[in-house]
Amino acid sequence: MLAKNDEHKRSILWRTTISVSSVLIIVIAAFFFIKLFTDNPMEGKWAYEDSNLIIQVKNNGTAVIQWPDEFEGSDLSIEMQYDVNKDAKIFTLHKDEAAVKAAVEKSGGVVADEQADSVISSLEGSYDYNIERRQMTLTEREYGEQMVFMKK
Numbered sequence: 349m350l351a352k353n354d355e356h357k358r359s360i361l362w363r364t365t366i367s368v369s370s371v372l373i374i375v376i377a378a379f380f381f382i383k384l385f386t387d388n389p390m391e392g393k394w395a396y397e398d399s400n401l402i403i404q405v406k407n408n409g410t411a412v413i414q415w416p417d418e419f420e421g422s423d424l425s426i427e428m429q430y431d432v433n434k435d436a437k438i439f440t441l442h443k444d445e446a447a448v449k450a451a452v453e454k455s456g457g458v459v460a461d462e463q464a465d466s467v468i469s470s471l472e473g474s475y476d477y478n479i480e481r482r483q484m485t486l487t488e489r490e491y492g493e494q495m496v497f498m499k500k
Contacts, residue, residue, distance in 0.1 A: 389479050390432060391440060394497035411441065413471060426451040426468055439486060443472040
């Protein structure tokens, strides 16, 4: 051992070890406790069950909506702003005209302005959300239509 027969040194080492490990446990517990209340439960990449729609929710208030192979020769990818109310479990998507125009330009003319606008308008709005394991259900607040997504 480090302090062979010196009881005083062993006592100091033991107290130091216990103190450091106690502080470490408290710091780790505080980290997980804070993360529990500040983390965005919707963050991640979600694939729609009924089509090839993918929503990638980022932590900075933006969500990237993607439709791989929806339009011949182009993948539509549009960035939207969102708000999450964790207390009421409401997810709101906001349309950004500049992002729609940028997505149309990026597609190289394959996707028409009206097509992209109608697709985004259909997703814009407020949804009640429910997340269980790796499944997210978005229920439209006005009409009650549901969309089920699986986490990728």
